[in-house]
Amino acid sequence: MVDVDYKLITGTLIQSFTICRRQTWLMAHQIIPDQEHQYIELGRLIDEKSYNREKKRIHFENIVIDLVRSNKGDLVIGEVKKSSKAAKSAKLQLAFYLYRLKQKGIEGKGLLLFPKERKRETVELTTELERELEKMFTKIYLLILEQTPPAVERINFCKNCAYRELCFS
Secondary structure, eight states: OOOOOOOGGHHHHHHTTTOOOOHHHHTTTTOOOOOHHHHHHHHHHHHHHTTTSSSEEEEEEEEEEEEEEEEEEEEEEEEOOSTTTHOOOOOOOHHHHHHHHHHHTTTOOOEEEEHHHHHHHHHHHHHHHHHHHHHHHHHHHHHOOOOOOOOOOGGGGGGGGTTTTHHHO
């Protein structure tokens, strides 16, 4: 059993881990992607222009929650994404936030929001999701400890990745 340093694991790392381990390693090592990449700029724009009546960008320890609202006395935290293409990874990211809040005695529900698609998906932290996350924590932590990034592996997400030049130039 590995003793994981949870301060090193963020929601963004959880989200990227299910898509590309190389990207996860680069992020964890503070290697910044192309900030002028069209999809990074689009993400900023969607974040800025969507859900203006909500409490946004809440910082809690090593996580940043996109928005927080109350629904009939229940805490609801939201994660805003530009597309549902990577909905599974977004769900795990949101579940991670719910997990971290639960560790501090704060119960809540999650809401994945895809404003461009006018879609939303409710996320609840189940025992199965908790177990899946705990396995991921160990895998991510061990990946972070590696001295070099994983080898380049071409996947469908590569064509729109802000790290593309670091992998294919």
